[in-house]
Amino acid sequence: MLRGGARREQGAHAGADQAGDDPLDAAQERRVRAVLALGGVPQADLPDGVQQVRLRLLERAASGREAPRDVSAWAAVVASNLAMDWHRAKRRQERLGERLASLREPVHPSGEETSLLSLAVAQGLDELPDAQRQVVILRFFADLPVRGIAEELGVPEGTVKSRLHTAVRALRERLHEDEVV
Numbered sequence: 001m002l003r004g005g006a007r008r009e010q011g012a013h014a015g016a017d018q019a020g021d022d023p024l025d026a027a028q029e030r031r032v033r034a035v036l037a038l039g040g041v042p043q044a045d046l047p048d049g050v051q052q053v054r055l056r057l058l059e060r061a062a063s064g065r066e067a068p069r070d071v072s073a074w075a076a077v078v079a080s081n082l083a084m085d086w087h088r089a090k091r092r093q094e095r096l097g098e099r100l101a102s103l104r105e106p107v108h109p110s111g112e113e114t115s116l117l118s119l120a121v122a123q124g125l126d127e128l129p130d131a132q133r134q135v136v137i138l139r140f141f142a143d144l145p146v147r148g149i150a151e152e153l154g155v156p157e158g159t160v161k162s163r164l165h166t167a168v169r170a171l172r173e174r175l176h177e178d179e180v181v
Helices: 002-019 026-038 043-062 071-100 113-127 130-141 146-153 157-177
Strands: none
Touching: 026 043, 026 071, 026 130, 043 071, 071 130, 071 146, 113 130, 113 157, 130 146, 130 157, 146 157
């Protein structure tokens, strides 16, 4: 899913590199990678996701729209949206696979408690509605403040707080049900 757009943007990004004006600095790129990874994008697709964020920033500038006030926050939100798109596509594929192999036993990885907790949190995030997952990732993993999330998503702060509260409560319940905590 992320790979298709990467081919188009390589040409656009090459021009930015030659001019020496990469729209994302190293810290912003690390943040974008983290948001994509936490959103479920596999390591192999992270470079493509970063390129798509760059492309969207360059397209925004080329269309004459003003640059975002906080490029880092804007890039994190775009990365979150890309991760959600990737996640939706992955879910569609998984549902098809589940229909074809409905009796397959689930795999339970062994490991330390931290591995189990990480797995349980990741599974809990997967089960959250997209809007809740997005605010959790932006707040706790991209470290954006509630106000910043609200501005970037174009929703009231109260909506962000409500989604965070509901998502955290659902994750907590999930961890207790799975007897992880």
